[in-house]
Each structure stands twice: as C-alpha cells, then as structure tokens.
Amino acid sequence: MSGNPVKKVLIYYRYFGRTHGGGDYLPLAFVAELQKQCDVTLALDWTKYFHQAVEFFGIPIDTSRLNLVMLMPKDYNPTKHSARLSLLRFRKLKKLAETADICIACDNLMDFGRPAHHFLSSAAFGDAGFADYVKTHRIPAAVPLSRRLRDLADKCLRVVLGMRTRREIICNPKEHIYPNSRYIASLLLEYYGGFNGSVFYPPTIFDIAADGVEKDPLKVVYIGRLIADKRIADIISIVERARELSGKNITLSMAGSMWSEEYREKLEKLTSGMDWVDFPGELHGAEKTKFLLSGAYAVHAMREEAFGISITEYLKAGIIPVVPDSGGACEVADDPELSFRDNEDAAGILARLLEDPEFRERQRRRCAERAGVFSRESYMQRQHKILKEIVGS
Numbered sequence: 001m002s003g004n005p006v007k008k009v010l011i012y013y014r015y016f017g018r019t020h021g022g023g024d025y026l027p028l029a030f031v032a033e034l035q036k037q038c039d040v041t042l043a044l045d046w047t048k049y050f051h052q053a054v055e056f057f058g059i060p061i062d063t064s065r066l067n068l069v070m071l072m073p074k075d076y077n078p079t080k081h082s083a084r085l086s087l088l089r090f091r092k093l094k095k096l097a098e099t100a101d102i103c104i105a106c107d108n109l110m111d112f113g114r115p116a117h118h119f120l121s122s123a124a125f126g127d128a129g130f131a132d133y134v135k136t137h138r139i140p141a142a143v144p145l146s147r148r149l150r151d152l153a154d155k156c157l158r159v160v161l162g163m164r165t166r167r168e169i170i171c172n173p174k175e176h177i178y179p180n181s182r183y184i185a186s187l188l189l190e191y192y193g194g195f196n197g198s199v200f201y202p203p204t205i206f207d208i209a210a211d212g213v214e215k216d217p218l219k220v221v222y223i224g225r226l227i228a229d230k231r232i233a234d235i236i237s238i239v240e241r242a243r244e245l246s247g248k249n250i251t252l253s254m255a256g257s258m259w260s261e262e263y264r265e266k267l268e269k270l271t272s273g274m275d276w277v278d279f280p281g282e283l284h285g286a287e288k289t290k291f292l293l294s295g296a297y298a299v300h301a302m303r304e305e306a307f308g309i310s311i312t313e314y315l316k317a318g319i320i321p322v323v324p325d326s327g328g329a330c331e332v333a334d335d336p337e338l339s340f341r342d343n344e345d346a347a348g349i350l351a352r353l354l355e356d357p358e359f360r361e362r363q364r365r366r367c368a369e370r371a372g373v374f375s376r377e378s379y380m381q382r383q384h385k386i387l388k389e390i391v392g393s
Helices: 022-034 051-059 083-097 128-136 145-161 166-170 182-192 232-246 261-270 286-294 309-317 329-331 343-355 357-374 376-392
Strands: 007-015 040-044 069-070 100-105 117-119 174-177 220-223 251-255 277-281 297-298 320-324
Touching: 022 051, 022 376, 040 051, 040 083, 040 100, 040 166, 051 083, 051 376, 100 376, 117 277, 166 182, 220 232, 220 286, 220 309, 232 251, 232 297, 232 343, 251 286, 251 329, 286 320, 297 309, 297 343, 309 320, 309 329, 309 357, 320 329, 329 357, 343 357, 357 376
Parallel strands: 007 040, 007 100, 040 069, 100 117, 117 174, 220 251, 220 297, 251 277, 297 320
Antiparallel strands: none
C-alpha cells in the first residue's frame, strides 16, 4: 500500500465482548495493517473491552494514533437496541464518513451514507427475506401480509431518514461486498441478482501444531454455542448411531456455553443415562487448546452455517470433521467423503473412520493439507492483498 497524501480510513465494528471470539480479530488486524500507511478511525457501538481485546490477541496497534469513537450513549446496553439507536449510529457514522477516504464495515452491512467495503460475517445482516432464503433456498410464492407491511414501513421510514435498505446497499455497484464463503456468495447472487465484490475468508485465530500430540482415538468433540439451531440433538444422535454401527465405545464432549437454562435442562434430559456424553462448559485459551488437541473426530450438523470457524479449528487441531454436504462447513472441510446427506449417512462416515485405518489416515493427511488454507500466515496474505486493493482503489 503506497501513495500520498495519507488516506483516512473509517472502520466500523459493533463492539468487543468480555470474552473474545474469532470475529473480534478481523477489525483489529485491519487496524494494525492500515495504520502502517493510513490515518485510522475505529468506530464502535461500545468501546468497553477494546483495550482488553488488543492485549488478548497481541495485535500491534498504536492506540496513541488511533481515533477511537463510541457511537452509542454512555449507558448503552449491547443486549438492547432500538430504531432510535440505529438512527443515532447512522447519523454519527455518516458524519465521520464525510471526512474519510475509505469506509469499511467489519461486521456485515453498514450504511455510511456513501460507498463502502462491507465484510459479511453471517447471513443475518438485517434482511429477513434473505435470512429465510438461506434456510429454505426458495423465495415464497406469497409473502405474509404482516411481513409486507413491516417491510414497507421500514422502507418508507428509511426514505424519510435518508437511510438505505440492505437490498439497496448490496445491489449498488459502487458498494463492495465481501461474503465470507462461496456458499453465501452464491446465495447472494441467487437472491439479489448480483453484487460487486469477492469472497474473503475470515481469520481463524486458533493456530497450534497438532503433530506428535497423543489423541484419544475414540473421542468425538464439538465446540461452539450449545443452541438448538446448531442441531446439538442431531450430533448426539449421530454419535450414538456410530457407536452402534462400529461397536466402539466412542465418547462425545461438547464444549460451549448453554443458550439458556431451559435448553440445558432439555439436553440433560436427552443425555440421561448416556455416560459417554459430557459438557465441559465454555473453554478459552490453554483449556480450549487442550480440549481440541485431545479429540480425534468432530461432528458438525448445522447446514446454514455461513462459514464455520469451528471447522477450521478442528482441521488445525488434527481433528477429522464430519460435516453436512451443504453450507459453509462443507466448503471449509472441502471433502465429499466427509460430507453427509442425513444423520444415518453421518453415522456411517464416522463409523468408517473408526473401522477403516486406510480411510482414516487418508483423511488425516487431507485435513492437514486443508488446514494450511486457514493458517494465520495464509490469512495475513489474504488480508494484505485485499487491503492493498482497497487502499489503492
């Protein structure tokens, strides 16, 4: 990246939480690289935990040269939002964007009031119609009256306030949209008819050598949110069936935070009497690393996953993942022999891994090769290339 005068870059990200996920890495990594040649402003809804995140990831950001802006009021609660706060954010971002040469949204779409670069982190970026399309892969013949009225009211309100709909941003050829997988890119093309941009795989921060680590050869793992949308019950059913098919006493360990106390009770009831299933809770740092390195296999069941950061973590930990034959997880694993049509098919793949040494070793080598695509070094190369294009454009 080169050229004079120094360009001013505005980056938007929602906020950093008390614990830090993979999504938090991207805006910080962008800031660090762009600071080398640009004046950077980082606009957050909520600035609490920002400095903690910088320290946690160890990213070399010069905070003395960073213009850090909080968009929401001091008493802002990240769990509660409103149309009034959305308008406040839009107006502040629009004003900041007036003096910026480049605007970047690091968490899905954002209206800066001018063309920008939008890095998508999920399919849930505010268009209910598209979110439904991701789940069904079809546009309904008749949209419910309540939805049509709500969409019309939203569009009219945005016109009055000078804001754009998500469709208007995506379909504007002056905007740049970066889906986080080919899977999401194809759905955008199908639903909206087109967009200006390219796929950009997000960073995955778990990087550790799995060679020489002794694994439990009968351990299946899962890491992520314990929520119904992740089809946790299906994962348990798949492993249970694989135990029957293989005759092996495989275990299942599911790490992550419970969505609710009600869901916890449901899972406890479901797994009553299954002494081969355990829930170690939410893991971070060394505990997470130890957990992942202990596993031999993983099962992922959500089909509508936009990307699948946990799959990259499995690959880099030397774990063989069994994934659905559609969605972002399938794209990350990139192996038809590890992709399943239904639960019975998934159980069959897992049983084969347990029973067929040649198949298992072939998959281990394949997964090790695929892990390289998502290494920190590979990500930084992708980031350097895309930011060079953005700053040079």
